[in-house]
Amino acid sequence: MTPWNPGEDVIAVQRGPEPGGAGGAYRSFGETLRGLKTTFARVIEGTNTIQYPEEKVPVYPRFRGRHKLHRFEDTGLEKCVGCSLCAAACPSDCIRVVASENDPENRVSAGERYAAVYEINLSRCIFCGYCEIACPFDAITMGHDYEMSDYNRSDLIFTKEMLLAEPIDRTPLRNEGE
């Protein structure tokens, strides 16, 4: 049996010119020197190590850290009405909302319904911010806090109370032009 002949199908890969003397020397040292230039240029700037956790990297205002749930400032009612739209938008399926009906005497939120259970499983969250975009009431926003490590996976399920609580502001914000 004759071996199969690929014929015209073969695409010859175009390579650069074979390294000659000068070209070869440049390829060996030139690129390295170019890299070293950057290195040495930084050396004169001095060390730039941040002493985390004593010192923290400031984040940009639009940095997407751990979520916050909000209340109306005047009435103190929760903005979230438990509509579950954030849960629908979430690509990693880490939000769980169980809604319930408001008692007009003892309101939790402004509308007919409120979130009786609101949980975000932060160990699954990818901080995409879709929940923030989906929310029709700006009830949930992404905060700046990125320090969320814990010893226990289940402690990473943040409940409504935890998300509503004012987070201890541990993250410095980057100033304009910084």
Added chain:
Amino acid sequence: MPRPEQKMVTFTLDGREVSAIENSMLVDGAKCVDVEIPVFCYDAKLGQPVGACRMCLVEVEGINKLQTACSTPIREGMVVNTESDRVKESQRAVVEFLLINHPLDCPVCDKGGECPLQDITFGWGGGTSRFIEPKRHFQKPLALSPLIAIDRERCILCYRCVRFSQEVSEDYQLILSERGAHSFVSTFDGHPYVAPFSANIVELCPVGALTSQAYRFRARPWDVEGSGSICTLCPAQCNVTLTVRDERVLRVLGRDHDEVDDGWLCDKGRFAYQAMHVGERITEPLLRDGGELRPVSWERALQSAISGLTKAAGRTGAVVGGETTNEEAFLLQRLMREGLDSPDLDSRPGGALALDLHRALADPALSATVVDIEFAHAVLVLDCEPVDDAPILDLRIRKGVRRKGVKLAVASSRPSSLDANATLSLRFAPGAGEALVAALDAALSGTGDVDGLAASAGADVDQVRELAALLSEAGEDVVVLWGERLAHGPRGDHAVRGLLNVASRLKLASADGAGLLEIPSGANGRGLRESGLLSNAGPGLGEPGREGRDTPAIGAALAAGDLTAVYLMHCDPVRDFQDRGLWNRALSKATTVVAHAGYLTEGLIEHATVIFPAEAYAEKEGTFTHPDGRIQRLRPAISHARGVRPEWQVLATICKAAGLEMTFHTVPMVFRALVDAVPFYADLTLDEIGGRGMRWQQTAAAANLPTASDRAPYQLTAPPAALTPNGSLRLGTYRSIWAGSEVAVSPALKFLIPHQQVELSPDDAKRIGVGHGDRVEVTYDGAAVNAQVTLRAAVPTGTVFLAEATDSQPANLLTNGEPRLVEVRPA
């Protein structure tokens, strides 16, 4: 009536040739080629379209104005355009118009995510609104009934709910009040909309104006999963989709099956799911210990059940209720017949019927289907009340009468809710069904003493003659819908012979759309019989080997000490059966009472020795047989509540302990064994049954049904005459749709729990000197039932009716299955 022939025609839709059924509506025709025309007010289930919302406008060539696709029948050669600019413009305009008064409630609205208005606005709407004026406002949300919340701001006035109430369930309660933009849905005087089928409007409403109080805010469509199964609360066995979130059933929706339920559900089926998740449910085995039922381990409960049953062995009886699956029934009859060597088992509360008659009744030629009711020339409702006994059939009969011109005749003791639709309603004395069918048979055959027999039945002889004339002249397709209670009692055989005579005189076996349809007293009554749970028949209505005692005889034998143990599968004889006194004696005498039950009922609290928790129907796997022979699958939607084990496994464990070889690992394996044992099920496989069920009569194996040796017409013996009131009153009983543990424990349905009331005719009430709402005592031979008087003009003079299985003062304090005369006096 033969089904109307469907002629296919070709028309052009958006430049494509489409073939569709002539005279079907354009929206439906368009679906054949996946063209969706948006609709709000149209739903084929509601009957004639009304064209109220104008969402479905399309362009039809040759007609200047746009036409509503929901009410334009398809004609040969029609040219229709659904995509022209004119159509699009009108769709945008209608959406904008509908949204003028529609609040921006989506985030708080329960319909959000499954809302046709959202979908259509998104798909066909313009995207923006020019309307900045204030919208109309109503107080919201209001309770339309304890089950339904109404938000009038969201209503788009599509009329669907009103049409349902007016034309489908015919309770005539919902109306649109006021005119134009002020219109709103309500009952005419604002009373709560309470009706047996009310909550169907929640599913019908295309917006969130009508929401279920029980499901309100429980979940969004993306939080839940739908799981198809069937409702097992009555013989109608409606197909349902259970909405499940976090292993809890949160809602029951219809799963349209036009050969079973036509897409509707009754409120019991729709809300009694709550009974699965209440504290009252039994979720661990109970054992009587020192006079008290106490929770024990499964091992201990099984051990004592097994030792009790094997000790009694041949002296064990079994009585089975309707929620038992075919598989459980098959295992139980093996346990009884082979394991314990006892032939005493029964699933018919009213006593045995001759095996020959069972076979004659099961004859495929003689069996009518649910759809036959709709297309019959005449339907006879005989000794049953569909709305109580198999609610969804009530809607089917109404549909037949209203839309297909079916002639309806009702022959019952108690006034029926179908009387208003009936061409003829005939009353006979409670328990005198046998005399009535004998009289009807005589009138049909033209021989015999019609007058005498009608008098024995306590019925009007002219009416009996009219009924005979109506049935024989209506046309060949006559369906007789009869209740099992006709065949109850020691003379059940005679009543059924009379019924079979009537069927043969009307030649029901020779017409395709004609036949008998029995409403059994248990949800799976038919399946239990065919699986072998009869005292005188084995699986497949075969010879039983040894004939045993029927239900009343088991009770009597227990009371006499001839039997010492009893297996109560999903039934509480004290609560459910006519002869309460007998069963109280029987169960207290029995040394071992093993029960499967979901809830503690009086007889079990009092007498059970071991109670195994019953599975809820959403947890259960198995098959049920519909009264018309359709085998349907019950599929598990949630996992078992903690502590509950599959009941078939419990039965298999006991079988094994009783020395039977059990090689079953799954329910389908038991089903296989059942199919092998029932010759006329031979062609069924679970795959073919699938989600829609399959009638065994339509398989080739139906020919394997053992034939009756004796055929109609039979020679009838003279029936006993109905009791003459003579100053006292004839007692009739009925079981309300709302009677039963599931309703009693479901929070949403609690307001419907029936309390004992005695239905009196105004004449009798006057004679006794009581009025509507008064408390009276109904007495028989020293026993008394305390009840509230309900006056009903339609109740025949000389008769009273009491409800069975009420929470207190049930009718069976007075009854024992035989006709009774009672006294009524002010309490």
